Amino acid sequence: MATLTNGQVDAAVHGGAASTNGLVNGISHTHSPASCATIPMKDHDAIKLFIGQIPRNLDEKDLRPLFEEFGKIYELTVLKDRFTGMHKGCAFLTYCARESALKAQTALHEQKTLPGMNRPIQVKPADSESRGEDRKLFVGMLNKQQCEDDVRRLFESFGSIEECTILRGPDGNSKGCAFVKYSTHAEAQAAISALHGSQTMPGASSSLVVKFADTDKERTIRRMQQMAGQMGIFNPMALQFGAYGAYAQVQQQAALMASVGQGGYLSPMAAFAAAQMQHMATINGLPGAPMTPTSGGSTPPGITAPTVTSIPSPISVNGFTGLPPPQANGQAPAEAMFTNGIHPYPAQSPTAADPLQQAYAGVQQYAAAFPAAYGQISQAFPQPPPIIPQQQREGPEGCNLFIYHLPQEFGDGELMQMFLPFGNVISSKVFVDRATNQSKCFGFVSFDNPGSAQAAIQSMNGFQIGMKRLKVQLKRPKDANRPY
């Protein structure tokens, strides 16, 4: 039953709308929402029915008697052509009570044919009514051992569950998520409020997710995004350079690192800065801890790094820069780079102030500059494409790193940028607390080969950022016993 409050709201909304219609159009060619003189009320879970196969000579007053025998009618509207006003042979019907609608549907749908029609009358919930999606929940972060009954028990106190399905892979194993369909939207909403983020299932990596399931449209978009993600397109780098450009860029950076890696310490941030300094010729000879030779490097110390000349535009090197919009001559002034926090090492003064600090200045402002940089990309692409989160893939054994003590403001993108100089990053993930949406300051990076991972550990483990030093080590295998 509708509560008084609901009824009053309904009455206010519908009554008001109807009056306005009447005034504006002069004629109430739609309908009157109430068949009675009293305030119209309908149940909050009332169903709007679509009535099809109605003879065009029947209007609302002719139809009412036919439907009133199943209950009090709240609203009955014959559909008319927007421009010609012609009867379209169908109508919408809402009973005050949900029960009446169900009775009418059972009694009439496909059960009789009105005079002059070839096909039986159609009585069914209108398309605009929930096809289930607005009362169906997606539940994530379940324990993979939980079965349908477990999920039901968790959700049953918020309403009547019409459907409960655990999503399973081809092998029958739970994917750790489920669909739960309630009989009403309100029940589903109540479950979200009570359960989303409320607990973390044993063995789950994050707290319970409870949200409305994707609509058909959203599902289509999701599928397209997944496809796009698998093809490696539509990520910011690929957008700017094309797939090949992105690849070339990574290769170039790797080469850059390799070429200087043995001689002196080169932070990845320095590599960035270097790459961004289009006119910078040399970046070798920097002070710092010696770097253990890794698989990548064979060039002796002290050589000149390759001049970076093939950057196609001043927009960005790695997808995000603090560069201002392109200048008329296509060049960003060096000063602007500095004010935007990308401080390349002065090529001719390798002993200048602590390069790590400089690098961090770059890191911080780099993160801060991201929104601006994205705006800039948007300028370059009149239809700004959605940024599609990359698919998280595990690298081969020995290729997956655990990184701790990340700056709070680092996201997946910044993490990837930081490790790109060491090789092909196939995945980067910063952990985010679902409740607060704040980074937990640790994350994962996966490379496609162990050499890159080792190179990254060598250079980045202990990398000082502010008061903290990064901890970079191989990710613990999943089945590893916790040390004590």
Added chain:
DNA sequence: TGGCATT
């Protein structure tokens, strides 16, 4: 110390 998922 992930793999975050959409019938």
